[in-house]
Amino acid sequence: MEKDQPDETGLPASLQMAWGLRERPGKGPRPTLTLPKIVDAAVALAAAEGMDAVSMGRVAKELGVSTMSLYRYVTAKEELHILMSDAGVGAPPPLPPEADDWGWRELLTRWAHDQRAVLMANPWILRIPITGAPLSPNHLAWMERGLASMAGAALKEGEKISTIILIGGLVRNEAVMAADMMEAIVKSGVRPDQVLGQYVRTLRLLTGPETHPAVTRLLESDAFTGSDEPDFQFRFGLDRILDGLAALIDGRSPAR
Known part of the structure; x- marks a missing residue:
């Protein structure tokens, strides 16, 4: 496929760039902002603070640019999410x-x-x-x-x-x-082992062989421990x- 005819894929411009089917947007001097930089900043933010912290405005702030400058590369937050997920999973590791x-x-x-x-x-x-x-x-x-x-x-x-x-x-x-x-x-x-222990104790208080015979058998087994x-x-x-x-x-x- 010619790089100047990438629309046949039906992909948004950001994914076309991820596949190498489209060059950077715009003309003139090469900008300091790039799609990989945007994605990397968003991934770092998600890893540190969770996905709720990720927004176009917050990513722009982390990069020290205006929010509108991001839209030259990613037209919607949903596109950014796809690119983040792709970067997060990475390529499959090589087999031995x-x-x-x-x-x-x-x-x-x-x-x-x-x-x-x-x-x-x-x-x-x-x-x-x-x-x-x-x-x-x-x-x-x-x-x-x-x-x-x-x-x-x-x-x-x-x-x-x-x-x-x-x-x-x-x-x-x-x-x-x-x-x-x-x-x-x-x-x-609370430590994970304490959480599990409390769960088992609570189940024992709430259940019994007459009301919950299957749960009782589970508790009497070694399934939890x-x-x-x-x-x-x-x-x-x-x-x-x-x-x-x-x-x-x-x-x-x-x-x-």
Whole structure:
């Protein structure tokens, strides 16, 4: 595509610049303000103070420029959010050399854990609403790696993208719950183990074998305190999804 004809993509100018399809706006001397600088300032603000602190005016103040100067690069706050999210997730990390011998299950597992690690390290990304399908460079790179993980699997292309959406939903949901709980814990000033202990004690006071027999069995088990496996709940959910996918693929194998 010619750089002077980028409108065929249907993307706003800021995303066209992110893809390298459009040069900097305007003519004349190269300005000191650039789209990457704007995005970097917004990301730094979100990481330090949360997404509620991010506005066009506040970002402009951090950069020492007028708010109107930002609109030459980003025409709306929603565009800035997309670019921030893309910068926050970054490009997918490279796979280790031994990944050449991995099957689809190992590759999807690494894809899911790598995504989760990014979101847990940058919880502000989770506060950006999802307003459409991914169209930014890094988000599409993550999609590409997820789809490529299933290149050798007996799955239709529609099933592959559905798998990506399903696993991505698990990753995001688990990360949102973790971020919400941590935010509440920080505000309370109580240690995480104390919060869990108080929750168990409160449940014991509110429930009993006659009114809540299933909850009682849960409390009498070691579900809250007995598992030393890190990220057990996330691993359990991911494994169940992958088990179902394995059953589907195995059912299509020539041997069957």
